[in-house]
Amino acid sequence: MIDKVAWIHLVGGRILSTRSRGKEVYYLPGGKREPGESDAETLIREIREELDVAIAPESIAAAGVFEAEAHGHAGTLVRMTCYTADYRGTPTASSEIDEIAWLGYEDRDRVSAVDKIIFDHLHETGQLT
Template sequence: MIDKIAWLHLVDGRVLSTRSRGKDVYYLPGGKREPGETDAETLVREVREELDVAIAEPTIEPAGVFEAEAHGHAAGVLVRMTCYTAEYTGTPRASSEIEEIVWLEYADRDRVSAVDKLIFDHLHETGRLH
């Protein structure tokens, strides 16, 4: 099981997504925790590394946990994505290993990883992703 933390940032029915260098699908911003890190510490670090913005820790709110087969890994390897919403300061820009940042709608569901598809479905069903 791959344990990942992700930032759900929605604006006007679209969600902020990223594509890493050499990857063919989009992922929600975030990543794997380092040893001893809390979810909040992982979220703050990963979003700063990927998008060069500062998550406001007091605003972090849980937004769901989703599991699916991990994209680009051997069959049977699962990823557990624990999602959070949070306010931030700064202007998101592609940084570190991120090649591209985009705003995706539900119609873009086929462009994201398997676990993100589940998240897109949930956001669409709850009226948050158009």
């Protein structure tokens, strides 16, 4: 099981997604926790590293837990614990991120398996158009 924390950031029915160098699919921004890190600490660190913005800790809110086969790791599950949060700064591709994009539900085929489940959930609840 791969345990990850991700940021769900929606604006105007579109979701902020990232594509890492050498990857062909998009992922929600976030990543794996380091030993001893809480979900909030992981979220703050990963988003700062990937997008060069500062998550406002007091605004972090749970948005769901989703599981699917990990992209590129047959037989391995990924558990994505998702949060929403306010931030300061302008999202910019940083660190291992090659590209950021605002995706809509029509882009579902461009994301990882777990993100497809998240896209479905957000679409069904009217948040992703």
